[in-house]
Amino acid sequence: MLTLYGFDVSNYFNMIKLALAIKGIDYKTVILYPNQSAEYLSKSPMGKVPALETEDGILTETNVILEYLDEAYPDKPLYPGNTFEKAKIRELVKMAELYLELPARRCHSEAFFGQKVDELTKKEVKRALYKGIEGLARCAQFNPYLAGEQLTAADIVFLYSADLAAAVAKKLFAIDLLEMAPGAKQLLSQLNQREDVIKIADDRKLANVAFQKYLASHS
Incomplete structure (x- = not known):
């Protein structure tokens, strides 16, 4: 199963969430904020979110992940046409x-x-x-x-x-x-x-409370 790293306030994270929802792809989420820990840098070279863990390895950069999802899961294409x-x-x-x-x-x-x-x-x-x-x-x-x-x-x-x-x-x-x-x-x-967009927006509102606390603790 795919694993998506990131947090629900991130617009880039939500781009991937929506793509997964549209395509009906099962995945699990690991909630974390961008960071420079050695553990996360081994997954995301710049420490950014989102990152997507696949059976073949981990991908970063939202546009790359979107294109990967469309090729790996061709139903309901997000890049249709010639x-x-x-x-x-x-x-x-x-x-x-x-x-x-x-x-x-x-x-x-x-x-x-x-x-x-x-x-x-x-x-x-x-x-x-x-x-x-x-x-x-x-x-x-x-x-x-x-x-x-x-x-x-x-x-x-x-x-x-x-x-x-x-x-x-x-x-x-x-x-x-x-x-x-x-x-x-x-x-x-x-x-x-x-x-699906409404659900993501609701998740974002809930996650924003924790995100604000995180920002306050790191200011």
Whole structure:
């Protein structure tokens, strides 16, 4: 059986949880936070989460894990289509991560944890989010999903990237980021109504209590 390492507050961990739920794959979870212990570094070379233990070894990096799951468990594909169509899904995955999730992450400390971020960083993040959502709008179909009529890995990454990016944009810059990509707000709403997504959101709320205690004890 697969073993998933991580914790329910992590958006990357939740991307894998949703992929596993969509595909109906059985797995067990080991709850832990990113750390630099020798034991965990032997599993995750950078000490990050998630990490997925398979019968052949351990994989890290969310996009790698998503692609592995799709090849190892081909039912209900997350990268459907021909070679080009699969590549377009990978392109959308990278765009959502590189141009929405990662720029917004630079301001998570102020948006979510009350720690100030310097003005230059915020200016850079605001510019990056504008460019990112505009680029995604040019690449995605939103018909109704990013790659067309079928839910794919791109939608999973979008769900757990755009929600946080939109929250950062609203709290720090007073802008409605998703309005800049017609169809994005509707897609996010549609995804959030899924039963598996609701279950993951509930798990996240419960786990956040323990996570806040962990942060306080390590501050």
